Amino acid sequence: MSEERKAPHIKQHFRREGKLMLWWLLGGPVILVALAALLAPYVLNHLKTSPDSESAMTEPQFWTLIEQAKGPGGDAEHAQRLAQLLAQRPPQDIVDFQMQLERLRRKADLGDVWAAGLLLNQGHGTDSGFEYFRLWLIGQGQAVYEHALTDADSLAELAEVVASHPDEGAEWEAYGTAPYYAYQAVTGKDLFDALPTRPPKGMPKTTWNWQDYSDLVLEQRLPRLWARFGKDKQDSDLAVQAAIDAYQSPESLPVASLGTVSLGDVLVHKRYGPARVKTLFTEDGLHVNAIMVFDDQERTMQLGPTEPGNALWSRPAS
Structure with missing residues (x-):
């Protein structure tokens, strides 16, 4: 394939993926170190319970933990509180929590939810960004999560909450690591090795196409979010395209x-x-x-x- 034929494909891909370059390194190492340090006291509390106790965490129990982890701050603070709560529970509870988390994240793999995240994050709509956005969405609690699955434009009501944390927006990367670090602190083992079924090889596939969400479609399907963030998204597109054109x-x-x-x-x-x-x-x-x-x-x-x-x-x- 000639370079001229490759160029449109590369630009099309980077229009979606290139924004990750601007967000990836915001505070990640600091968050993880702080998370690990704060877990240590809770390991001792956990040792008082039987590590072999069986459990099957229900969805209501999952949402109760999510609510208990709420509080001031953004991604790092919520991740720390969630990890501390999980580190006080038996290992199987942490495994069950992770399974519920993955199930609810897959359930939110919807085109309109992706589009809402794109706008709330000012045009940042990468694959990884969508994962972190769904973690943020789950972290807002059951009512917000379930409403968003049927009416993604309802998330416009959280615009001010997102704006109060401009560095991370509505993407919580550390939040998704809380079960992993809690399980590691309690057992010294890898959480993924404890899951009853291994994920299939290859990236999970979606049933919707991000290319269907033009600016016109976004304005029609998510009018409240577009009114607040549409201009930011368009400005971001222009900036990213300029970076793509200059990048080798x-x-x-x-x-x-x-x-x-x-x-x-x-x-x-x-x-x-x-x-x-x-x-x-x-x-x-x-x-x-x-x-x-x-x-x-x-x-x-x-x-x-x-x-x-x-x-x-x-x-x-x-």
Whole structure:
């Protein structure tokens, strides 16, 4: 395929994915260190209960924990409170909570919900961003979550809440790590290894198409959100397109635990299986992100660095 034929596809992809470059590194390492430190006192409390006790957390019990974790602050503060609550419970409760979290996040995989997140986050609508937005949505509680699934424009009522945390918007990345770090603190083991079923290899597929959500469609389907954030989204599109036009991917970059990663390399994700490196980019010379191709799906993901013993990516077995 000629470079002229490739260019529109690349631009189309980066129009969606390129915004992640502007958000990825906002406070992540600091959040994770603080989260791990705050869990330590709760491990001792947990040891007083039987680690072998059985449980099956119901959805009402899940939402009760979500409500108890509410309070002041944004992503980091909510993640800390949720992790502390989970670290006081038996390991199986944490596993059950994670299963409920994943189920509700999949249930919210709807086009209008994605579009609402796009507008609330001022045009930031990447795959990873949509995951973090659904975590934020769950963190708002059952009433907000269920209303959004039938009327995504209802989230316009939370515009001021989102505006009060401009650095993170309506994306809670750390919130999704709370069960993982709580389980690790209580058991010293990997939460994903304790799940009763492993996720299927390959990225989960959606039943809707983000390309169907033009500005005109957004204005028609989400009028209140568009009235508040439509101009911000359009300005963001222009800024991202300018960055795309000026960007050239390096041929290779050093990545902690992976060595030198080059375009075309195949890496294996711990949960989703093998993927090919399509594009590399870095903002600070340390954290490396990449557009990874899983079969026929592309996704922007972080390659490294990661915490020791918790690397999500590896080289294929020789």
